[in-house]
Amino acid sequence: MRKNIVYVIVSIICLISLFSGCTSSEVFVEQPVVFPTIHDNLPITVDEKVKLIDGGPVSGGTLTLVTEPIDSMNPFITTNKYVNYISFFIYESLFIQLSESRYESYLVADFSNTGYKTFGFTLNDGVRFHDGSELTSYDVRFTLIEMDKYDSPFYKTDIIDNVEEFNIISSSRFEITLKEPDREFIKKLTFPILSQSYDMEEDINGTGPYCFYSISDTELKLTKNDDWWYSSSYFDKVVFKIYNEDEMLDAFQDNKVDITFVKNVDFSKYQYRTDIDYRVFPSREANFLYVNPNSIFGQFNRQSTLFSYVASRLHDLNLGQVQYFEQYITKSIDIDGFRSELIESGFTYDEENNIFTYNRKPLDIVSIAVPYQDIPKLHTANFLVNILGDAGISAQIVTINKSNFNREIHSGKYDLSPITEELKPWESLSDTLERIQQDFGYGRGNSFILPLYRNQQAILFKNDIRGEKTSNYWHPYRGFNSWYRPIITEGKVKE
Numbered sequence: 001m002r003k004n005i006v007y008v009i010v011s012i013i014c015l016i017s018l019f020s021g022c023t024s025s026e027v028f029v030e031q032p033v034v035f036p037t038i039h040d041n042l043p044i045t046v047d048e049k050v051k052l053i054d055g056g057p058v059s060g061g062t063l064t065l066v067t068e069p070i071d072s073m074n075p076f077i078t079t080n081k082y083v084n085y086i087s088f089f090i091y092e093s094l095f096i097q098l099s100e101s102r103y104e105s106y107l108v109a110d111f112s113n114t115g116y117k118t119f120g121f122t123l124n125d126g127v128r129f130h131d132g133s134e135l136t137s138y139d140v141r142f143t144l145i146e147m148d149k150y151d152s153p154f155y156k157t158d159i160i161d162n163v164e165e166f167n168i169i170s171s172s173r174f175e176i177t178l179k180e181p182d183r184e185f186i187k188k189l190t191f192p193i194l195s196q197s198y199d200m201e202e203d204i205n206g207t208g209p210y211c212f213y214s215i216s217d218t219e220l221k222l223t224k225n226d227d228w229w230y231s232s233s234y235f236d237k238v239v240f241k242i243y244n245e246d247e248m249l250d251a252f253q254d255n256k257v258d259i260t261f262v263k264n265v266d267f268s269k270y271q272y273r274t275d276i277d278y279r280v281f282p283s284r285e286a287n288f289l290y291v292n293p294n295s296i297f298g299q300f301n302r303q304s305t306l307f308s309y310v311a312s313r314l315h316d317l318n319l320g321q322v323q324y325f326e327q328y329i330t331k332s333i334d335i336d337g338f339r340s341e342l343i344e345s346g347f348t349y350d351e352e353n354n355i356f357t358y359n360r361k362p363l364d365i366v367s368i369a370v371p372y373q374d375i376p377k378l379h380t381a382n383f384l385v386n387i388l389g390d391a392g393i394s395a396q397i398v399t400i401n402k403s404n405f406n407r408e409i410h411s412g413k414y415d416l417s418p419i420t421e422e423l424k425p426w427e428s429l430s431d432t433l434e435r436i437q438q439d440f441g442y443g444r445g446n447s448f449i450l451p452l453y454r455n456q457q458a459i460l461f462k463n464d465i466r467g468e469k470t471s472n473y474w475h476p477y478r479g480f481n482s483w484y485r486p487i488i489t490e491g492k493v494k495e
Contacts, residue, residue: 054466054486061485062237063465064257065477066248070220073204073212075192076150076157081284082245084154085477089222089238090130091192091206094121094140097425097474100282103187107135107207116181123172127229129195130211137174141166142196155191156426187426209233209481218242234467234484258465261476263457264376267321270458277461279471282323282454284422287380288436289450295415296363298448302345304331307450309338313387314452317380325429325451338391354392366395369414371402380418380452409440418452425474 067082075087096106105111109124127135148160162182167175178185195205204212207229210222220240224233241257252260263283270278289310291297297306312332314324333341343349347356347363356363368384370377378397385395395416400408409417421436433449459476461469466486468479 057234057467057482057484058487059232059234059236059484061235062239063235063480063483064239064241065259066243066251066257066261067220067240068245069242070215073215074150076147076152076155079153081154085475086220086222086240087192087206088208088475088477089210089480090204090208090212091194092127092208093191093193094189095186097187097190097472098470098478099472103190107193111186113185116178116183116185118175118177119185120175121173124229125172127207128227129205129207130225131195131197131205133195133197134171135193135207136171136196137168138171139193139196140174141168142198143191143194146194146198147191153422156188156424157191159188159191184426184428190425210238213237231481233481252460258462259477260460261457262460263455265321265458267456267458270460275463277463277465277469278458279461279469279476280321280456280458281471281476282473283457284473285420285455286325286423286432287376287452287454288419288421288433289380289384289452290409290417290419290436290440291448291450292412292415292417293448294412296358296366297415299345302342303448305333305338305341305345308333308341309335309387309391310384310450310452313383316387317383317453319376319379319453321456322453323456324453335387335391342391349392355394356392363393366393366416367414368395368397369400369405369409369417370397371405372399374402377418377420381416384416384418406440423454423473 065085067086068080070078070083070086071080072078072083073086075084075091078084078087092107094106094108095103097103107124107127109122111119111121113119121140123135123137123140129135129139144160144163144166147155147157150157162178162180163176164179165175165177167177169175182188192206195203197203198205209225209228209230210233211225213221213223215221219242222238222240224236226232241251243251248257248260249262251257267278267280270276289307291303291306293303297303308331312334339349342356347358348360349356366388368381370381378399381397385397388395398414408414409419419436421432423432424435427435429451433451436449457473459469459471464485465483467483469483470478472478
């Protein structure tokens with residue numbers, strides 16, 4: 001009995017010793033525990049096994065990523081999101097986006113504002129470009145002027161339109177005065193900072209953790225910046241292999257790259273995979289329903305009624321891995337409420353035949369325009385046909401050639417149109433709606449656009465890529481400077 005008590009005491013002491021040196025954040029981690037599998041092609045004998053011993057960050061090695069063919073290495077000229085991701089390794093910005101709504105200073109040491117109109121900034125000390133020159137206020141001013149020449153889909157390049165004055169106080173301090181106050185101004189300062197000596201596209205010179213090394217038809221190579229001001233990255237090299245988007249998953253499965261992207265799949269199937277890790281996040285693609293203001297739903301009260309009815313039936317879309325704009329839905333009504341509100345708007349409902357009339361005439365068939373062979377939009381259109389038909393309004397789908405789709409919508413021939421638009425990091429949802437309205441040219445405000453859902457996507461990692469993984473739609477490689485591979489050791493299996 002005494003011997004058993006001794007064993008219990010010894011066990012407790014061992015457990016205390018095991019955890020006494022760890023904080024709670026080290027013991028209880030948010031990331032899922034993943035276990036590597038042993039691949040058959042590993043050169044080990046029967047009495048050996050390979051273990052991944054994660055004793056902390058290890059320096060060295062090469063990280064192999066993917067990109068589409070490179071259109072331009074100028075971060076303000078490229079229109080390809082995969083090429084844009086490369087800029088995060090080379091360049092840095094005044095502020096960085098941590099999540100959908102969280103931003104923090106980066107190259108900026110501190111800042112202040114007066115009435116969201118006058119902003120003062122101080123740059124961090126010791127920040128140098130890859131050519132050895134020091135980051136100064138003059139580089140920031142040069143970058144603002146330079147990027148105003150372009151129309152990038154990734155940065156608010158026309159930000160200078162609202163700048164009244166850029167006042168350089170010193171090499172590390174500057175002040176920006178706006179023409180009009182802007183509460184969202186900080187969100188727009190996430191663009192790459194160029195050196196003021198920049199004068200050509202081949203001048204790839206940033207302040208980031210990796211330096212440009214070489215480029216060919218098949219890959220782009222970066223090397224570690226040993227003088228990086230912020231920290232020290234672990235990988236010595238980063239190689240971007242060039243593929244078409246539909247080839248990226250095969251390259252990952254063939255062990256040619258360490259990371260790839262997937263979308264429009266059931267991500268839960270990766271939950272039990274022990275050979276990979278993954279992160280799911282909403283994509284930049286958002287889906288909306290556009291209403292022609294000249295249609296039967298053009299009146300504000302009918303449009304509002306339609307949106308409320310669609311909101312109540314939205315989950316009938318059965319899309320699976322998407323994120324609905326639940327926060328935008330302020331009201332939802334069932335089918336009876338939809339009919340009642342349409343009757344109040346002036347329509348007459350024939351309950352026996354389940355049809356609506358106006359001035360004793362059946363309503364025109366509602367036309368729903370979709371691009372030819374666009375399966376997601378066809379799915380949404382079918383959903384609309386079904387729920388409108390349930391309520392007593394006939395609708396039909398009209399397919400349009402993709403190249404003519406926007407022009408046809410502009411023409412006003414169709415009543416409803418499911419559309420897809422890429423969200424901008426610096427925009428609120430209301431800003432996005434207003435931009436879409438302006439793009440389609442009706443000039444009737446944003447009340448005729450209903451946000452439906454956002455697609456989701458995932459980034460897949462080889463299981464031996466460790467470190468912070470906080471992917472978001474703007475920067476799926478977020479945390480890459482902390483990534484490393486654990487030490488691989490071989491040892492005899494004890495009998």
